[in-house]
Amino acid sequence: EMGRVGESLQLARVALVDQSGQLLLDELVAPEQPVTDYNTRYSGITAKMLRGVSTTIDQARERVLELLGPQPEHAFLVGHSLENDLKALRLRHPRVLDTAVLYPLRVHARGAPAKCSLRALTARHLKREIQQSEGGHHPIEDAVAALDLATLKLVNGLNFAMPNASWGSGFADMHDVLAGAGWACAAVGEEAELRLLHSAEGSSCWPCASDGEAVALGLREGGFERRVLWMCLRGAAEAHGQGAAARGAALMQLGQYVRQLAAQLPPNTLVMVLGTGAMAVEGQLTLQADGAKRPPGCVAFAVTRVRPTTAEAPASTKPSC
Template sequence: MEDSSDTSLKRSKPHDEDDEGWETVERSSKKNKKAKKIPPKESSNYPSITFNYNAKLQSKIALDHLRNLILYIFAEGVSPQWVSISHRPQFRKIVALMVPGLEEAMFKQDVDFATYNDPRIDCIDPAARVLTSPDDYYPRLLKKDELPDILKDFADMFPHLWPVRTPGSERFGNMRSPLGTILTAPAEKPKEEKGKKGVQPAKEPKGWKDERTRVTEFLAMPEDFQQNGYVLHPACLPAERRKDFVWPDGWVHTGVENFEDGDVPEEEIEQGSVTAGREVLALDCEMCMTGQDEYSLTRISLVSWDGTVVLDELVRPDKPILDYVTRFSGITEEMLAPVTTTLRDIQAKLLTILHPRTILVGHSLESDLKALQLSHPFIIDTAILFPHNRGPPLKNSLKFLAQRFLKREIQKSVAGHDSIEDAKACLDLVKQKCEKGKSWGNHESQGENLFRRLHRAGKAYRANGGADATGGINVGKTSAMVDWGDPMRGAGAASTFPIGCKSDDEVVMGVQRALHGDPMAEQIPVGGVDFIFARFRELEVLQGWWNRNRSGNDGVSDVLSPPDLSELSLETCLRNLTQRIKYIYDSLPPCTAFIVFSGSGDPREMSRLQAMQAQYKKEYNAPGSNWDDLSVKWTDREDQALRKAVGIARNGIGFIGVK
C-alpha cells in the first residue's frame, strides 16, 4: 500500500479562523528551541503502556477508559489505575482504530471461520462469541501459537486482548453509541464546583455559540410518539390508514386533517420569530387516583408563550376518587366539592382552543393527554427535548430540568404541585432551547468533542516541546478523523483534517497521510498530526452490523448504504483487516500509542428485539387497540431476551500497545 493524495480531505486549513470560539494556544516560535530527540526503544525512558498487575479491577474496562487514556496522554486527566504509563511526555502520536465486527471468539485457536456466522450455531448459544466469563475482568495474554493463523500478527503488535464494555443498561434495554462515547470528552468541572453535591446548573462548554432555532424544529415526530407511548393522531398516519381509523370510547382529536396543515407560509412569519407563526401553549394536568393504577383528570392549566394563563380549571372525575394524592396533585376534597366541570366539558373547550397551528408543550405529555383523552399532532415534550444522559427509556424529571437549566426550584410546596408553575417551567425550557440551539441540553452538549478538547488543552512537555515546555504547556494537538462517508457531517468536523473514504483501503491511505503528512505539505503538513481516529467498516458490513450499533443521533458520518461484500468470506475479510492494521502499525513512528477496539459486541439480536418492542408500542398505543389483534406481543419473555441481547452487545474488545 502506498500513500495517496486522492483521499477526500474536507478542510483546507487547520480549524476555522475563529476556531469556533475555542481558545487556541500557539506553539512557541522561538527558533532556538528544539524538541529533544526521540529516545531509542531499548532506552530506559522510552514510553510504555503496560497492564498493571497490581490493579484490582472490579469490572471490565469501559470505552470511557480508552477515551480517558487518550486524554491523559495528550491533555489533562487522572492517571489510569488499570494500566501503568511510563514516560508520558515521550509520546509523540496516538492512533485509535475502531473496528466494528471484531469479536473475542475470533481469537480462539480452533475457530472455524467457515461456519462462524452460521445462524444455527448462533441460535444454540449466541453468547458463545464471548470467551471470558462475566466475572473475568482481566485482559487475556495474546500468545502467537494460540491464535488463528490469519490473526497471529496481533500478538506482534499487542500484548493483551482486553474485554471492553460499551455504556448501556440491560435493565432498560439500551446501549449507548460507541462512537459518541469515544469521541465525547467529559465536561470539565470548574474548580468552584468540584466537591459540590446536588444538581449543578448547566453551563455552556468552552467556546459554546448560541444558535437561535425555530420552535418547529423541536416538534415530536411520529416515531417519538410511538416510542414514548403517545396515542397517535390521525394526521400522523398514512392516508390509506386514516379511513379505517377507530377511536376508543371517550377520546377526541383536534381538527387537523394533515400534518402539513400546521405549516405557516414563510411570508406570514415575522423575521427572527422563533415561534414561526405558530401558537405555543404549555399544558400541565393534575390527576387523582380513581382505581388501582388508574388516575383521572382533576385540574388542567394552559399557559401561552408570553406567560398568560389561558385556561385553569378544576375537573370532577366521573368515578369516585379513592386517593387525592395531595402531596403530588395539590388537589384536596374541599377544592373539588363545588366543582361540576367534567372531562367532556374540558374536551369541548380544548377543541375550540386548539387549531392546526397550535403547538402543545409539556413534560411527559403523553400522561396528560391520556388523562384528557385527547390527541393532537403537534407536540413538544421537554422529556424528549432534554434527554437523560443514560439514554431512553430513562427520562429526566421536570424538577431536575428546572434546577439544572433554569436555576429554578419547583414542586417544593408541601401542598403539592402547581400545574401553572410546571407549565411555565416547560415553556421556559423550550424558550431556552430555541435561543441556544438543538445541541443544548443533550448530554453530549455537557461534554466536549474529543478533537476540540485535544486542540484546546493538548499538552507538550520538555521532551517533545522544547525548553519552554517544562512541566507541560498547552500547545494544542492537531488531529484527523479518517472515516467512511463524510466526517464533516459528524464529530469529525471538529478534527483538524477530516478525511472521507469509500473503502477500508482508502482508510489505510488516509491514516498514512495523517501520520506523515503530504509530500509537499499541500494540505497536511510534513510530519502529520498528533492524534488520528479512524474506522474500518468492511468487517462490520460482512457481519451484518452496519449501523445497528447506534442509539440516537451520535453524529456518525455515514454513506447512504453499505457496499456489497457478499462474495467475500469472513476468513478473507479478517486476513485483509489484519494486514491493514499491521501495515499501519509498521508505518507508525516511534513513541506512538496504538489502540484498536471493536466498539461493541454483536448488536443484531438487540436491534431485532428493539425493533420488535417499538412495533409493539406502536400498535398497543394506537386508538382502539386490542391485545388479541396485535401482530407483536411484548411479554416478560421478550423483555428478558432483550436484556440478555443488550448484555451480549455491550461486550466488546480492545488492544493497546506502543510502537
C-alpha cells in the same frame, strides 16, 4: 394533574397559560369514578379539593379547545410528557412542543429517547427550582417552566442541549485524548448508530448489516497496535423475549465473538463491545430475564490485550467484563 383510579390515571386538574406565561385556565375536574389514590404527593390534589366540583372531563376539554382559538389545530400545545396530558383530556392535537422530547436524557439509535424530569431540566437550563412544595406539583408552575424551556430551545436551535448517542456517548472526547497519546479510533455498527456518533477527525466509521459482519470488519480495522475499536453487537439484545433457548444461543454466539476478538486482535488493543444487552455477573455474561418490563439496554464490556514486557509474561487473551 391526575389521580389514580385502579391502575389508570384520571384527570383532576387542568391549567393553561398563554405564550407570555399569563394564566388562561385553572380548573378542577370531577372524577368519573371513585378515586383510589389522589397521588397528593405529586398532584397536590386532595379529596377535600374535589368535593363539590362539577366540571366534567368533556367540559374541561372543550374549555381548552376554546382557549386555543377559532382554529385550535393551528395552535401549538407546550408541555412535558404531553402524551399523558392529552390522554387524560381525551384529546388529539397535531401540533405540540414536548420538552421531554426537546431535551432528551439520552438518544437511542432505535426507539424513543430516554426522558429527563421537568424539575431537573428547569434547574439545569433555567437555573431555578420548581416542585419544591410539600403539597405536590403546581400545574401552573409546571406549565410556565415547560413554556420557558421550549422558548429557550427555539432561540438556540435544535441541537441545543442535545446529549450524545446512547452507545457512542463520549466517542469524540475519548478520541481526542487517545489521539493525543498516539492511539487510533474506529467504530463499527449499523448506519443509524454511526450517524449518532459525534464525528472525530482522524477516526474511521464502518457500517455493517449484521453482528458477523461487524466482527469481520472489526478484525480487519483493528489489526494494528494501539487501536481503540468501538463495536455494536445487537444479536443478544434482539433475542430478548424470544425464550430461554433463543436467548441462550444468542448469548453463546456473543461469547464466541468476544473470544474471537480477544484471540485475533494484536496486543495493545482496546475493544468496546456495546449494545449487547448483556451483563457481566461474576465474570460471566448473562441476559435480562424474559419477564422484565423493559428490554435490556446498552451495557458495555471491554476486551483488552496488553503486550508482555518480558518473555516470561505472556499476553492475556481473557476478556475483561
